[in-house]
Every structure is written in C-alpha cells, then in structure tokens.
Amino acid sequence: MNYRExxxxxxxxxxxxxxxxxxxxxxxxxxxxxxxxxxxxxxxxVLYYNPNIFPEAxxxxxxxxxxRIIDEIYHGGVKYxxxxxxxxxxxxxxxxxxxxxxxxxxxxxxxxxRLKKTADTADALGFDYFCTTLTVSPHKDAEAINAIGNGLxxxxxxxxxxxxxKKKDGYLRSTELARKYS
Numbered sequence: 001m002n003y004r005e006x007x008x009x010x011x012x013x014x015x016x017x018x019x020x021x022x023x024x025x026x027x028x029x030x031x032x033x034x035x036x037x038x039x040x041x042x043x044x045x046v047l048y049y050n051p052n053i054f055p056e057a058x059x060x061x062x063x064x065x066x067x068r069i070i071d072e073i074y075h076g077g078v079k080y081x082x083x084x085x086x087x088x089x090x091x092x093x094x095x096x097x098x099x100x101x102x103x104x105x106x107x108x109x110x111x112x113x114r115l116k117k118t119a120d121t122a123d124a125l126g127f128d129y130f131c132t133t134l135t136v137s138p139h140k141d142a143e144a145i146n147a148i149g150n151g152l153x154x155x156x157x158x159x160x161x162x163x164x165x166k167k168k169d170g171y172l173r174s175t176e177l178a179r180k181y182s
Contacts, residue, residue, distance in 0.1 A: 001143075003135070003164035003167075007163045007164070011037070011041050014042055014129075015040070019043065020042065020126070021045070022045050023035065023044055023047065027062055028065040030136045030165075031133045032177035032178055034174070036177070037165070039074060045078070046080050048062075049121075050114065051087050052113075052114075056085050056087070060085070081121070093110065094106050094109055102139075108144055111144065111148050114134075115145070115149050119153065119155065122156060130153075130156070130159075131160070131163055132145060132149065132163075138166050142163070146160070149161075149162075
C-alpha cells in the first residue's frame with residue numbers, strides 16, 4: 001500500500017475544509033518537516049507523548065525543544081499539548097520484551113502505547129484526524145505504524161491519517177530543518 005499517496009489524497013481534500021488533526025510527535029527534529037506538510041491543510045495540534053524516553057531530564061529537554069520549534073516556526077499557528085512524564089507506562093507496556101531487538105515486538109508495543117494515547121485524546125477532544133511523525137524515520141516500520149493507527153481508529157471518532165513521511169526525502173528535509181532552527 002502506498003501510504004504517501006493516500007496521505008496526499010487526504011491532504012488535498014483537507015485543504016477544502018481544514019479539519020482538525022492531533023499529530024503525535026516523537027521529537028522536534030521529525031516533527032519539523034511533518035508539521036510543514038500538514039499545517040496549511042489541517043488545524044494542527046502537536047501532542048508530545050513519549051514515555052519511552054529515559055531519563056526524565058532527557059524527556060524534558062526534548063519536550064522543551066519541541067515547544068521551541070513550534071513557537072519559532074509557526075508563531076501560534078500550531079497548537080501544543082502534552083502529558084505528564086510517566087516512564088512507568090512504557091515499562092509496563094514493554095514488560096517481558098526487555099531484551100527484544102530494536103525494530104521488533106517491543107517497538108510495536110511502544111508504537112501502540114503512544115498511538116493509543118493519541119487516538120484516545122483525539123476522540124476525547126473531538127479531533128477529526130490523528131497521526132504520528134514516527135513514519136518519517138527510516139528506522140521505523142511505516143506498515144506497522146499505519147496498521148496500528150488504522151486499527152485504533154476503529155475505536156475512535158477520529159480517523160487515522162495514513163502516512164509514510166520518509167518518502168520524497170522526508171527524513172532528509174526534517175534533518176535540514178532541524179539544522180536550520182538549531
């Protein structure tokens with residue numbers, strides 16, 4: 001399935017009515033490019049929820065960088081939301097998978113944890129769509145991420161926004177933007 005093509009079709013339709021989007025962000029670097037793709041078509045709110053990051057000081061550093069990037073680039077045109085840090089949520093989700101290799105079952109549990117929180121939040125706050133920046137990384141499985149997100153949309157009033165943001169040099173663009181704004 002060509003998730004980038006599906007994304008671009010949805011984006012074209014979104015420009016006609018500017019629906020709301022809750023965009024889960026894994027980090028400021030990845031989100032910089034993704035936000036630039038969606039902000040003109042969607043009323044965008046970035047959700048920073050990443051209990052997998054440890055220690056808490058690193059989480060706070062990354063969260064503050066996310067806020068700075070949004071403020072510096074979008075000057076209030078993109079909203080921001082986060083939750084209190086709770087690494088225990090990740091540890092509970094990853095129980096029994098502590099030695100699983102990168103890219104395996106532990107990653108899928110972590111994707112599910114973060115996307116479930118995003119879907120539940122989108123549903124509770126009345127968003128039209130939800131999505132994640134995770135697919136911009138060449139190290140993340142877009143197929144698995146889209147399957148999880150689409151499955152969670154069955155339990156939510158918000159629709160999953162299919163994506164594969166790494167396509168069309170997405171990862172390269174995100175690193176270029178990160179350098180520009182660092």
